[in-house]
Amino acid sequence: MKMTTQTILKALALFLGLSMVAALVGCSSTAAPSPTIGVTVASGNNQAATVGTAFGTALSVTVTSNGSPASGVTVTFTAPSTEPNGSFATGGATDTETTNSSGVATTSQAFTAGTMSGSYSITASATGGSSNATFTLMNTAGAPTTLTATGGASQYVTVSTSPAGALVANVTDGDGNPVQGVSVTFTAPTTGASGTFTSTGNNVETPTTDVNGNATVSDFVANATQGGYNVVASSTGLTPVDFALTNSAAPVADGNYVFYLNGTDSFDGSIYIVTGAFTVTGGAIVNGEQDFEDFNEALVQDSINPVGSAITATGDNNFQIILTTCLGSDCTQTDGGLGVSGVETINGALFPLNTSKGYISEFDSSATSSGEFDLQDPVAAAATPSMGYAFGLGGVDINDAPLVIGGVINVDGSGSISGTGSIFDANDNFSGTTFQGETLATSMVSPPDSFGRVLFTLNPTDALDFPQILLVGYIVDSSTIRLVESADIYSATLGGAASSQGANTGTFSATSINGASYVASMFGSDANGTLQTAGVLSFSSSGTLSGYVDFNDLTGAEPVTPDPVTAPAFTVDPTGRVTAAGVTDAGAVANFNLQMYLDGNGHAYVLTLDSTDAVGGFGSLQTSSSLTDADFKHVYAMDTGGVDGMGDGPFSTVGQVKANGASDTISSPASYADFNWLFETNGADETFGGTYALSTPGILSASITGLDFDSSFTNPDAVDIYLIDTDGDSVLIETDTNQLMLGEISKQ
Amino acid sequence: MRRSRFSKPIPLAAGLVALMLAVAAVPLGAQPASVAHAASGFGPVYDAAHEITLDGTIQSVVTQHAKGSPAGMHLLVAGPQGIVDAHVGSFLSKVTKESLRQGTSIKIVGAMTTMHGKDYLLARTLTIGERIVTVRSAHGAPVPEHSGRAHSIVRKPAQTTGGAR
Numbered sequence: 001m002k003m004t005t006q007t008i009l010k011a012l013a014l015f016l017g018l019s020m021v022a023a024l025v026g027c028s029s030t031a032a033p034s035p036t037i038g039v040t041v042a043s044g045n046n047q048a049a050t051v052g053t054a055f056g057t058a059l060s061v062t063v064t065s066n067g068s069p070a071s072g073v074t075v076t077f078t079a080p081s082t083e084p085n086g087s088f089a090t091g092g093a094t095d096t097e098t099t100n101s102s103g104v105a106t107t108s109q110a111f112t113a114g115t116m117s118g119s120y121s122i123t124a125s126a127t128g129g130s131s132n133a134t135f136t137l138m139n140t141a142g143a144p145t146t147l148t149a150t151g152g153a154s155q156y157v158t159v160s161t162s163p164a165g166a167l168v169a170n171v172t173d174g175d176g177n178p179v180q181g182v183s184v185t186f187t188a189p190t191t192g193a194s195g196t197f198t199s200t201g202n203n204v205e206t207p208t209t210d211v212n213g214n215a216t217v218s219d220f221v222a223n224a225t226q227g228g229y230n231v232v233a234s235s236t237g238l239t240p241v242d243f244a245l246t247n248s249a250a251p252v253a254d255g256n257y258v259f260y261l262n263g264t265d266s267f268d269g270s271i272y273i274v275t276g277a278f279t280v281t282g283g284a285i286v287n288g289e290q291d292f293e294d295f296n297e298a299l300v301q302d303s304i305n306p307v308g309s310a311i312t313a314t315g316d317n318n319f320q321i322i323l324t325t326c327l328g329s330d331c332t333q334t335d336g337g338l339g340v341s342g343v344e345t346i347n348g349a350l351f352p353l354n355t356s357k358g359y360i361s362e363f364d365s366s367a368t369s370s371g372e373f374d375l376q377d378p379v380a381a382a383a384t385p386s387m388g389y390a391f392g393l394g395g396v397d398i399n400d401a402p403l404v405i406g407g408v409i410n411v412d413g414s415g416s417i418s419g420t421g422s423i424f425d426a427n428d429n430f431s432g433t434t435f436q437g438e439t440l441a442t443s444m445v446s447p448p449d450s451f452g453r454v455l456f457t458l459n460p461t462d463a464l465d466f467p468q469i470l471l472v473g474y475i476v477d478s479s480t481i482r483l484v485e486s487a488d489i490y491s492a493t494l495g496g497a498a499s500s501q502g503a504n505t506g507t508f509s510a511t512s513i514n515g516a517s518y519v520a521s522m523f524g525s526d527a528n529g530t531l532q533t534a535g536v537l538s539f540s541s542s543g544t545l546s547g548y549v550d551f552n553d554l555t556g557a558e559p560v561t562p563d564p565v566t567a568p569a570f571t572v573d574p575t576g577r578v579t580a581a582g583v584t585d586a587g588a589v590a591n592f593n594l595q596m597y598l599d600g601n602g603h604a605y606v607l608t609l610d611s612t613d614a615v616g617g618f619g620s621l622q623t624s625s626s627l628t629d630a631d632f633k634h635v636y637a638m639d640t641g642g643v644d645g646m647g648d649g650p651f652s653t654v655g656q657v658k659a660n661g662a663s664d665t666i667s668s669p670a671s672y673a674d675f676n677w678l679f680e681t682n683g684a685d686e687t688f689g690g691t692y693a694l695s696t697p698g699i700l701s702a703s704i705t706g707l708d709f710d711s712s713f714t715n716p717d718a719v720d721i722y723l724i725d726t727d728g729d730s731v732l733i734e735t736d737t738n739q740l741m742l743g744e745i746s747k748q
Numbered sequence: 749m750r751r752s753r754f755s756k757p758i759p760l761a762a763g764l765v766a767l768m769l770a771v772a773a774v775p776l777g778a779q780p781a782s783v784a785h786a787a788s789g790f791g792p793v794y795d796a797a798h799e800i801t802l803d804g805t806i807q808s809v810v811t812q813h814a815k816g817s818p819a820g821m822h823l824l825v826a827g828p829q830g831i832v833d834a835h836v837g838s839f840l841s842k843v844t845k846e847s848l849r850q851g852t853s854i855k856i857v858g859a860m861t862t863m864h865g866k867d868y869l870l871a872r873t874l875t876i877g878e879r880i881v882t883v884r885s886a887h888g889a890p891v892p893e894h895s896g897r898a899h900s901i902v903r904k905p906a907q908t909t910g911g912a913r
Binding site: 268269270295399400401402429430431525526527528529530531533551553554555556557590591592608610611612613614615643645646647648737 | 789790791792793794811812813815816817818819820835837838839861863864870884885886887888889890891892
């Protein structure tokens with residue numbers, strides 16, 4: 001190979017390069033170690049400045065190198081990029097300085113607090129340093145500029161009681177920051193409808209705002225004068241704000257009240273049941289207890305805290321119950337797993353001619369449900385249940401599949417149940433007649449506590465399929481007990497009721513029902529989803545059954561509304577259990593196995609033992625066979641429940657309606673009151689009205705506007721109304737496929 | 749008032765997944781469609797004895813209720829037999845709903861039924877990727893997508909019928 005000049009130069013350059021690398025490597029291996037750079041706060045830490053103003057002291061750090069002051073080192077001060085924070089005069093979030101001969105670097109730019117109050121950190125980092133110095137600064141709120149009513153701003157208060165919600169006024173500065181330590185004076189009128197503050201004994205109280213800017217008064221007590229008025233909150237230099245309160249008469253008389261709700265909770269969309277009792281004294285809720293169960297929560301028993309609980313009229317013919325739960329019996333805490341942070345808001349409509357009873361609905365974001373509210377009979381509530389009880393339960397089994405159970409529990413001893421005269425049927429997950437005629441082994445029921453709460457301990461004979469079932473009951477009166485399943489081995493989620501058979505216990509036969517008709521409503525599910533049914537079933541003295549039903553699962557399967565049905569036979573056990581297999585319509589579209597459980601006093605529980613559905617519900621003896629549209633003619637309390645047109649959006653409604661039996665029109669005395677759809681409550685009442693006509697004796701076909709959710713209440717809904725008595729008490733069922741709706745209408 | 753909530757945060761039912769895996773299924777087309785309302789009750793027959801398995805691709809997700817059809821979500825699934833209208837119900841979790849998109853491969857086990865002259869596959873289980881979601885019990889009852897109780901004081905294991913026996 002011929003070596004050229006260019007090749008020689010390249011070789012020389014390579015040699016020189018390698019020599020330099022070797023020399024550098026040799027040098028590095030013998031150089032002194034890098035100095036340790038330290039950064040510490042010198043001054044300016046822990047300062048406070050009002051939002052929008054400069055901090056008074058510059059920020060300084062001392063930088064050392066191997067422990068000695070290091071001059072000429074670059075230091076960067078950095079503020080947070082998000083509020084609360086502040087900014088340097090020209091550098092924004094950063095200010096870069098150089099240490100002096102003493103190793104000190106000081107911000108030269110003024111640092112001004114941002115607009116949000118709160119504490120934050122500024123870091124100072126030095127070139128070559130391995131750690132930073134940190135300053136803690138605080139932006140404090142500016143002068144108060146705004147007073148706002150943020151709690152209890154508009155409330156009905158029962159006379160001589162405290163409102164459920166405390167009055168809260170919030171003070172903020174010009175940037176919206178809460179201002180602490182501001183005196184706010186609450187002043188109620190000196191005459192007329194008004195109230196006083198317990199802490200002062202007069203109409204004025206002056207609390208101071210807390211760290212959140214809230215001035216709170218929770219000791220206001222309305223006086224005995226009914227009417228509306230303003231409690232005015234004022235503070236120096238701020239525009240006053242009003243709390244609009246209305247003193248109203250107690251919606252219910254003093255006594256113990258039992259409530260029961262069954263529906264869907266918003267936590268996971270599962271079924272839930274809550275039932276309990278509370279005491280109203282002087283129009284105020286003074287104590288109580290309740291039991292709650294949903295699919296994910298075995299039974300929870302909580303006391304009711306009188307502080308934060310109230311029952312009031314709401315000015316639209318409805319009433320409202322606010323229950324603040326305790327955590328078990330500890331009323332220093334709420335049971336945050338229930339309601340909204342432990343507070344349940346329930347709205348209802350009292351029966352126009354019997355204000356000791358009403359329909360209720362959960363009226364908050366925790367759940368959508370319907371139920372009942374009843375004055376408790378203290379004598380009955382103090383007695384251990386005895387003799388026979390027809391009962392019905394509905395819900396889901398341990399796997400969340402639909403489950404309905406009905407039967408008769410015979411308490412034939414003192415708190416003991418031998419099993420004789422007790423029987424039940426269950427439709428578990430479309431099990432058909434598989435669990436027909438189950439029996440009880442020795443079981444028991446406890447004496448009631450002071451709220452009429454009892455515990456049924458049921459030991460089915462078929463312990464494999466039905467391990468021990470515990471039912472908590474709240475005694476309403478000598479007739480009715482509200483039920484919810486307790487934490488038990490059976491582990492279903494069930495709610496329902498029981499009705500006393502009293503002297504009828506064990507005496508039932510076909511003659512108990514011959515010639516009688518029962519109006520019944522049931523709900524549950526079929527393979528398509530939610531299924532609702534209603535109907536009237538007549539039991540002839542010749543042993544056959546006939547009547548009409550409506551059923552709806554949003555598929556429009558029903559051939560005609562109402563759909564006539566028949567069954568060739570029925571039987572009645574001495575227990576009051578009625579069995580009718582193969583109740584069918586003309587085309588066998590509906591073809592169901594009916595079980596009913598009678599109390600002998602006009603009440604019944606109903607379920608089906610089908611392999612394609614599971615539904616259960618309640619029935620009432622129809623008092624006349626010739627009921628017409630003219631009988632539907634009063635003001636009623638009404639509740640409805642169901643799901644919207646997609647089949648998954650639960651809703652409930654409760655309010656008063658007025659039927660005119662002469663003009664066949666239905667309206668609302670004011671406006672139909674309270675709705676809860678998908679766990680959201682309505683802010684305004686809806687226009688409500690419609691017409692109806694006699695379809696067949698005892699059944700009205702109606703068109704009602706104001707209850708259809710998907711259409712924002714504009715679509716008319718087709719419903720059938722099954723009359724129970726000459727007062728027009730009835731049940732209704734929607735028969736179109738707009739949505740599923742089942743309801744009750746009662747006068748007293 | 750507008751519909752404002754479409755899903756419920758319900759976790760997957762591990763116990764029911766085991767149940768679903770234990771039930772045999774047959775290929776689509778191997779059995780005739782059942783006849784609606786042949787048995788007692790109000791609802792359609794869920795013919796558990798003639799379940800089918802549909803392997804296909806989601807053509808569209810239908811969330812609006814068509815009159816005469818089962819309420820809740822439907823999937824139009826393209827498979828060897830053409831487009832099948834599969835009813836998956838109202839109780840799917842948000843996660844599952846979000847995973848059901850056009851073009852997604854899916855396996856559905858369920859039973860055919862007919863309403864108003866139209867065939868529907870009443871889905872019992874969905875297999876989406878590695879996830880198996882139970883939509884109905886073995887008897888056809890719609891069940892929410894659950895993982896079981898979180899706080900139950902006394903429990904018993906999931907059972908193969910989804911019920912007491």
